[in-house]
Amino acid sequence: MTKQLRRVAIIGGGITGLAAAYRLQQQAREQQLPIEIVLIESFHRFGGKIHTVLTDNIVFEKGPESFVDRLGIIEELASSLGISDQLVHSIREDGYVAVNEDLYAVPKGVVFGVPTQMKPFMTSDLVSWSGKARATLDFLRPQKKVDVDQSLGKLMRKRFGEEVVDNIVEPLLSGVFNGDIDELSYKATLPFLQNEEVSKSLIQGVRTYTQQSDNMQFKRQRSTFLGGLSTLVDELVKQLTDVKLVKGVRVTAIKKLGDQLMLSLNNDTSIKIDGVIIATPHTVAQQLIKESELLASLNDIPLNSVATVSMSFDLSQLPKSFKGTDIFVSRNSDVSITSATLSSRIWSNIAPKDKLLIRAYIGKLGDEAIVDLSDKEIEKLVLQDLQLLVGLTGQPQKTIVTRWKHSMPQYTIGHTDKVKLAKQKLAIAYPTIRLAGNSYEGISLSKCVTQANDSADELLHELYQNQL
Ligand SMILES: Cc1cc2nc3c(=O)[nH]c(=O)nc-3n(C[C@H](O)[C@H](O)[C@H](O)COP(=O)(O)OP(=O)(O)OC[C@H]3O[C@@H](n4cnc5c(N)ncnc54)[C@H](O)[C@@H]3O)c2cc1C
Known part of the structure; x- marks a missing residue:
C-alpha cells in the first residue's frame, strides 16, 4: 500500500521539541514514511531552558546544569547522535545542609531525602537524638497503603516527624522538584512510594527500591556533556537535516480545517498540517487551543x-x-x-x-x-x-x-489526574495533537526526552494507523 504524505509540526524548540523532531525523523527514515516535519521556535535560538555560555574558558549553565539518566534515555539519544564520547559524569558528590548558619554533611545513604543507612544517620549531627528516635518509629508504625494522592511533606512527616523532614527531606527534595514538598504530589514526584513495602516502612521501601534500581543498573550519578548541555542541543539541530527548522516565529493558534489542522503564525502566515506536537509550557498550549474547556484541568499547575x-x-x-x-x-x-x-x-x-x-x-x-x-x-x-x-x-x-x-x-496534589484528564479530552477533540514537556510527566531532562519519544511514536501511529 502506498503510504500517504503527512505533514507534522512541532511547536517549541527546547529539548522536548528537538528530541521529538529527531525521533520523528529517525522513525520516518527507518520505516520509509513519507513525511514533512517542521519545528517552529518563537525565540531566536533553540534549546529553550538549556543555555550554555562559554566564557573565560569556563562553561556556565544558565538553566539546567546536568541530568540524572536513570534509564539511559539521554545516553541512547547521545549514542544515536554519535556524541557518546562527549558525555561526562560527576567525579564526586558530597552534600551539606545549611541549618541556621551552620553546615552539616548529608549522612551517607540518604536517597530521595530518606535515610536508608542507619549507622551514618544515627551518628550525624544534622538531626537531634529525639529527631532520630522519632524517625525510627517508621519501622514500628505500619500504615495502610497510601492510595489517595497527598503531599510528599505530609507523607514524610507522618513517618519521620518534623525534624528529619525539615533538615534532610525538605532541603534535598525541594531542590530536585523545585517546589514546596508540603504542596507537591507524591504520586507525581516519587510514584514508587505507592508500593506495598513503603506502606509498612518508608525506609525499608526506599532501600528495596534502591536495591532494585541497582540490580537494573539504573544510573544515579549526574551527567552532562563536554562543553555543557548545549552540546546536545547543537548536535540535535545539526542532525535534524530532514526537518525544516524555523526560529523567531511564534505559533498563535491551532484550528481544525477538515481532517487537517491549521497553525496560525505571528508573521501573518499559516500552515496546514496533519499532526502536531506541542512542546511548550502548558500555559502556551492552553492559549493555542481555543476550546478552553479541553485543557482546563491544567489551569492550576503553578509556575x-x-x-x-x-x-x-x-x-x-x-x-x-x-x-x-x-x-x-x-x-x-x-x-x-x-x-x-x-x-x-x-x-x-x-x-x-x-x-x-x-x-x-x-x-x-x-x-x-x-x-x-x-x-x-x-x-x-x-x-x-x-x-x-x-x-x-x-x-x-x-x-x-x-x-x-x-x-x-509545580506538580501539586492531583497532578497526574489533571494531566490525564486534559490528554483524554484533547485526544477525543484533536486525535492528532500531542502534548509533551516539563508541565506534564516529569520536569527532568530525561523525562522530557522520554515524553518526546513517546509523543512522536504515538503521533506516527495515529497518522499512519493502517499503514504501518
Ligand atoms: C533554572 C533551571 C534549572 C534546571 N535544572 C535542571 C537540571 O539540573 N536537570 C534537569 O534534568 N532538569 C533541570 N531543569 C528542568 C529542565 O531544564 C526543563 O524541564 C526542560 O529543559 C524543559 O524543556 P522543554 O523543551 O519541555 O521546555 P522549554 O525548554 O521551556 O522549551 C519550550 C520552547 O517552546 C518555545 N515556545 C513557547 N511558546 C511558543 C510558541 N507559541 N510558538 C513557538 N515556540 C514557542 C519556547 O521559546 C521554548 O524554547 C531546570 C530548569 C530550570 C528553569
Whole structure:
C-alpha cells in the first residue's frame, strides 16, 4: 500500500521539541514514511531552558546544569547522535545542609531525602537524638497503603516527624522538584512510594527500591556533556537535516480545517498540517487551543520563579577546609540562596584547574520577589551567603544571573489526574495533537526526552494507523 504524505509540526524548540523532531525523523527514515516535519521556535535560538555560555574558558549553565539518566534515555539519544564520547559524569558528590548558619554533611545513604543507612544517620549531627528516635518509629508504625494522592511533606512527616523532614527531606527534595514538598504530589514526584513495602516502612521501601534500581543498573550519578548541555542541543539541530527548522516565529493558534489542522503564525502566515506536537509550557498550549474547556484541568499547575547565579573565582578564594560539592538549605536557615553547587568540583571539564565555579539558586517559595532584584543586589546577597557558609573570600571574577520567571511547573496534589484528564479530552477533540514537556510527566531532562519519544511514536501511529 502506498503510504500517504503527512505533514507534522512541532511547536517549541527546547529539548522536548528537538528530541521529538529527531525521533520523528529517525522513525520516518527507518520505516520509509513519507513525511514533512517542521519545528517552529518563537525565540531566536533553540534549546529553550538549556543555555550554555562559554566564557573565560569556563562553561556556565544558565538553566539546567546536568541530568540524572536513570534509564539511559539521554545516553541512547547521545549514542544515536554519535556524541557518546562527549558525555561526562560527576567525579564526586558530597552534600551539606545549611541549618541556621551552620553546615552539616548529608549522612551517607540518604536517597530521595530518606535515610536508608542507619549507622551514618544515627551518628550525624544534622538531626537531634529525639529527631532520630522519632524517625525510627517508621519501622514500628505500619500504615495502610497510601492510595489517595497527598503531599510528599505530609507523607514524610507522618513517618519521620518534623525534624528529619525539615533538615534532610525538605532541603534535598525541594531542590530536585523545585517546589514546596508540603504542596507537591507524591504520586507525581516519587510514584514508587505507592508500593506495598513503603506502606509498612518508608525506609525499608526506599532501600528495596534502591536495591532494585541497582540490580537494573539504573544510573544515579549526574551527567552532562563536554562543553555543557548545549552540546546536545547543537548536535540535535545539526542532525535534524530532514526537518525544516524555523526560529523567531511564534505559533498563535491551532484550528481544525477538515481532517487537517491549521497553525496560525505571528508573521501573518499559516500552515496546514496533519499532526502536531506541542512542546511548550502548558500555559502556551492552553492559549493555542481555543476550546478552553479541553485543557482546563491544567489551569492550576503553578509556575514558580527562580534565578540561577553562576560565579567564577580563583580556587584559592575557597578555604581548603570545605570539602563539599553541594549545599542544600533548610527552611530553618536565614540565607537567601536555596541551594548551591560547587560545579567545578563535580565536573572536571568545565573550568581550568585553578578556577572555581559556583552555581546558586535563589527564589524561596513565598519570597520570589528576590528574583526581581538587580543583578548587583542578587550577586551581593549570594556572596554574603557563600562567605557565611563556606568562608569564601573576595569578589567573583564573573557573575551571570539568569531569571526564570514563572518557569518551574509545580506538580501539586492531583497532578497526574489533571494531566490525564486534559490528554483524554484533547485526544477525543484533536486525535492528532500531542502534548509533551516539563508541565506534564516529569520536569527532568530525561523525562522530557522520554515524553518526546513517546509523543512522536504515538503521533506516527495515529497518522499512519493502517499503514504501518
Ligand atoms: C533554572 C533551571 C534549572 C534546571 N535544572 C535542571 C537540571 O539540573 N536537570 C534537569 O534534568 N532538569 C533541570 N531543569 C528542568 C529542565 O531544564 C526543563 O524541564 C526542560 O529543559 C524543559 O524543556 P522543554 O523543551 O519541555 O521546555 P522549554 O525548554 O521551556 O522549551 C519550550 C520552547 O517552546 C518555545 N515556545 C513557547 N511558546 C511558543 C510558541 N507559541 N510558538 C513557538 N515556540 C514557542 C519556547 O521559546 C521554548 O524554547 C531546570 C530548569 C530550570 C528553569
